[in-house]
Amino acid sequence: MFDYALTRLFQITTTLLLGLTFSLAGPVLAEPIQVTDILGRQVTLPKPAQRVVLAQARHFQVLSLLTPDPAAILAGWSDEFRTSFKPDYQAALARFPSLADVPVVGRHTADSFSVEATLGLRPDLVVMTVSFAGLAPGQSADESPLIRRLEAANVPVIVIDFFMQPMENTVPSLRALGRAIGHEEQTESFIQFYQAHMQAIRDQLADLPEDQRPPVFVHAHAGSTDCCNSPGVGTFNDMITYAGGHNIGADALKSATGKLNFEFINAKAPLVYVATGTGSRAATGLAIGAGVSQGEARTSLQRLIDSNHLGALPAVRSGNSHGIWHAFNDSPLHVVFIEALAHWTHPDRLVDIHPAKTLAEINQRFLAVPLQGTYLVDLQAPLAK
Secondary structure (H helix, E strand, O other): OHHHHHHHHHHHHHHHHHHHHHHHHOOOOOOOEEEEOOOOOEEEEOOOOOOEEEOOHHHHHHHHHHOOOHHHHEEEEOOHHHHOOHHHHHHHHHHOHHHHHOOEOOOOOHHHOOHHHHHHOOOOEEEEEOOOOOOOOOOOHHHOHHHHHHHHOOOOEEEEOOOOOHHHHHHHHHHHHHHHOOOHHHHHHHHHHHHHHHHHHHHHOOOOOHHHOOEEEEEOOOOOOOOOEEEOOOOHHHHHHHOOOEEHHHHOOOOOEEEOOHHHHHHHOOOEEEEEEOOOOOOOOOOOEEOOOHHHHHHHHHHHHHHOOOOOOHHHHOOOEEEEEHHHOOOOOHHHHHHHHHHHHOOOOOOOOOHHHHHHHHHHHOOOOOOOEEOEEEOOOOOOO
16 A cells, blocks of 8 residues: 555656656747748748738639638638629639638739738738749849839748749649648659649640641630730730640730630630630620539530620531630649640540539648539530430
8 A cells, every 4th residue: 555655746846857858848849940932942931831922812622722721721811702703703702701811911012012011911921923923934032023012021921823834833832831731741742643633634645746746726815805815925825725725815825814806716726715804704705613513514605605796617617616713723633724725626636634623622631612513615515415
C-alpha cells in the first residue's frame, strides 16, 4: 500500500512539473512557411494564411479547388465575382452565406484597388496576378508600386497567373497558393489530376502534322459586343494550339484579345466555332453557367449565331459549333476547356477524352462550390444512346 502511494505521488509530481515546464517555455511555434511564386520570389509567412485578400475575386474558385472552406479564409476581394459572374456568385453564396459580408477592396482592375482598405482588413496574404501588379514580362516585383506598398506594411504578397502564360504558370501558381494557405495535400492531389489530363491530350496529339490543325474561331464574350471579339496571342491562343487547332484570331491580332470583322472571319472559313460567355449577359449573350439547362444554352447559342450572321460558316453548317463558360480561361479549370476543344477539333483522335466527365470528377473530388448547371454545350443535341 505504501509503495503504491509513493508511485502515485511520483506520477502526479512529474505531471505537474511537465505542465509547469511547458507553460514557462510557451507553446511550440510552427516553422515559418516559405512560398515561391511565379516570379521566383521567396515569400515568407509566419503560418498558413487565414486572412486572404483576392485582388481579383475570380480566383475564389481557385481557392475552392484547394480548401473545403474557402470562405473561412477570405478577408476581402474585388467586386467582379458578384457582378461579372453573378450566377456563380449566387451558387457560392448559397453554399457559404458569409460571402455576403466579405469586404470589397475594389473592382477587378488595379486602378480601383484600395491599398488602404486592404490594410484595414489586417490580411496575412494578398494574392494578385502579374498584370494586376502592373508588371511587364521580365520586370521585377520591386517595380510594382502595389507590391511595394503592401510589403512595406509587412503584408506578404504572392503573384499567380492562369491567364497570360497558362501552360507554364498554372502548376507553380497552384503550389504557391496551396502552400501559403496550408493545404498542400489537396493541392498536390489536384495537380496530379490536372497533369494527368493534360498529358493525355498531349500524348494523343503528339504526332499531329501542322497542316492538320483546323481553323478555330473562339467568339469571346459572344453577344456582349458587336461581332466579333476573339483571342489574339497568348491565353486562349495557347489553349487552342495545345488542343490541336489553329486560332484564326492570332492571324490578325497581336494583343491578347481584339475584334475581328465578319469579312475576315468568313474568309478564314473556321471549321470549329466556340462561343464563350459567363451567363451574366444571358439576354443578348450565351446563356451558360450556374442554373442554366442544356436546352437554354443551346437556344441562346443558336440565337447568337443567327444575330451575328454566322450561319454560313463551315463550322456552323457542319454542326461543329459549341458554347463554353468563359471563366474556364483564368483558372486551372481550363483543363476542361482544352479537353472540350481538343474533342471538338479532333474527335477521331480523342475518343477517350470526355470533358463533361472531367468536370463532374472535379466537382466531386475538389470543388468546395461545385459547378452545377451547363458549362459546355453543342449546337446540335447529341443523339440519344
